[in-house]
Amino acid sequence: MKKIFITIILFIGLAVNSNAQSFWALNWDITMGTGETSDFIGNVNFRGLSFDGRVFVNDNISVGGQIGWKTMYEKLTDLPPIEIEEDGISGDISGTQMHYLNVFPALITSHYYFDSGNVKPYIGLGLGGVWIEQKNEIGLRSFYDDSYAFGVQPEIGAFIPIGLNSSGINLAAKYLFGTSAGDLDSIGIFTFSIGFAFMN
Amino acid sequence: MKNMKKLALRFVMVLALAVVFTSCYPGDDVSVNDLDTTSTFYKISDFTTPPKSVIIYWDVAQLKGEDGDDIDYKGDIDDEVLNTTLDNLVALYGVDQVYIFSNNDQVFPVPSNPNVRVIKRNEQVPPVDAAVVPSIVLREKTSVGIIYPPCLPGYWYWYCYPPVVGVNSYGVGTVILAMHTNLQSGSEPSWTAFMRGLLSSSSNGSRTVSGINKAFDQSPYLN
Numbered sequence: 001m002k003k004i005f006i007t008i009i010l011f012i013g014l015a016v017n018s019n020a021q022s023f024w025a026l027n028w029d030i031t032m033g034t035g036e037t038s039d040f041i042g043n044v045n046f047r048g049l050s051f052d053g054r055v056f057v058n059d060n061i062s063v064g065g066q067i068g069w070k071t072m073y074e075k076l077t078d079l080p081p082i083e084i085e086e087d088g089i090s091g092d093i094s095g096t097q098m099h100y101l102n103v104f105p106a107l108i109t110s111h112y113y114f115d116s117g118n119v120k121p122y123i124g125l126g127l128g129g130v131w132i133e134q135k136n137e138i139g140l141r142s143f144y145d146d147s148y149a150f151g152v153q154p155e156i157g158a159f160i161p162i163g164l165n166s167s168g169i170n171l172a173a174k175y176l177f178g179t180s181a182g183d184l185d186s187i188g189i190f191t192f193s194i195g196f197a198f199m200n
Numbered sequence: 201m202k203n204m205k206k207l208a209l210r211f212v213m214v215l216a217l218a219v220v221f222t223s224c225y226p227g228d229d230v231s232v233n234d235l236d237t238t239s240t241f242y243k244i245s246d247f248t249t250p251p252k253s254v255i256i257y258w259d260v261a262q263l264k265g266e267d268g269d270d271i272d273y274k275g276d277i278d279d280e281v282l283n284t285t286l287d288n289l290v291a292l293y294g295v296d297q298v299y300i301f302s303n304n305d306q307v308f309p310v311p312s313n314p315n316v317r318v319i320k321r322n323e324q325v326p327p328v329d330a331a332v333v334p335s336i337v338l339r340e341k342t343s344v345g346i347i348y349p350p351c352l353p354g355y356w357y358w359y360c361y362p363p364v365v366g367v368n369s370y371g372v373g374t375v376i377l378a379m380h381t382n383l384q385s386g387s388e389p390s391w392t393a394f395m396r397g398l399l400s401s402s403s404n405g406s407r408t409v410s411g412i413n414k415a416f417d418q419s420p421y422l423n
Contacts, residue, residue: 075234091239092419093238094239094418095234095238096233096234098234139396
């Protein structure tokens with residue numbers, strides 16, 4: 001993950017110093033798990049943040065990077081007991097469970113922009129790494145797992161200028177898929193992003 | 201250039217707000233009850249032939265640590281602990297196969313099921329397959345680290361608790377039920393249930409009942 005972050009930072013640095021047209025956005029991410037992720041946390045979560053940096057290679061195509069942090073949480077009651085086994089003795093623990101998921105995607109992205117006047121609709125794809133932390137707290141006991149997975153994220157969105165120095169609103173819908181890794185299952189997270197963006 | 205500075209400032213402000221917003225750790229609405237847990241541990245080999253009859257020791261012994269952080273227990277929830285356990289045992293094994301052992305001539309609290317036979321200390325204990333021993337731990341604060349409860353003398357045998365597997369701390373209040381299928385002196389329980397998280401509050405009784413019922417619900421191998 002460190003290498004990817006360094007690559008992205010270098011890439012952003014090069015883009016800032018070049019004269020190429022660029023796109024920057026800071027987004028508030030609203031997330032909802034799908035598939036096995038929704039079995040763990042099934043509600044909509046409003047604590048997410050992502051940062052996009054893109055450089056245009058021609059009028060319609062950009063390449064760039066995206067980093068983000070999605071915090072998901074759900075309190076669950078009446079779940080079946082958690083089965084454990086230690087030293088040849090079996091056990092079951094029941095109680096209110098607090099499920100936490102922290103997801104940190106770091107992706108290389110590419111986007112295609114459609115010609116449609118001022119508003120710029122786009123589609124994109126991100127590939128890279130996803131750091132996943134999963135925690136299940138029951139009483140004062142905590143079951144923790146983390147892993148580094150490969151991630152794919154298709155995206156559809158639009159940049160809507162609001163007329164100030166090419167600044168505008170970025171709207172996007174993304175689906176992040178992270179492969180299963182370590183003891184963790186694969187993840188699927190649908191994200192709706194709304195953010196402040198500008199193009200220069 | 202001036203506009204760019206304004207834009208950058210606005211960008212930083214939005215970023216700062218977003219970071220503050222995201223950094224709030226969720227879970228602030230966790231109530232004390234949410235920390236209650238019911239844990240059951242068992243040796244499955246002891247239940248290949250489940251018990252058919254059981255006797256319950258009609259007393260809630262207090263287990264104390266060696267650090268002096270215990271709160272004296274005055275029997276506040278004896279009724280809930282003993283009678284809820286009794287009700288579950290009767291449901292599992294039938295009223296004719298459940299016995300109460302009382303060290304006292306006056307049986308207190310009054311058993312919820314009057315048809316269960318009470319054995320007093322001067323009477324012969326009938327042959328049974330298992331014995332259930334209730335106890336409680338009351339601490340001023342949560343103790344991190346394993347507490348090794350002492351062996352306690354019973355009337356007709358003495359019993360010990362094993363190092364507590366899977367429970368590395370006792371909360372301020374923990375009710376323990378231990379079922380022994382080996383009734384030799386010094387035996388370790390085959391099944392131990394920990395109802396953890398009870399506090400000195402008016403809701404202790406209902407939480408105890410709920411915890412004990414849950415312990416039996418999640419232990420289908422007991423019969």
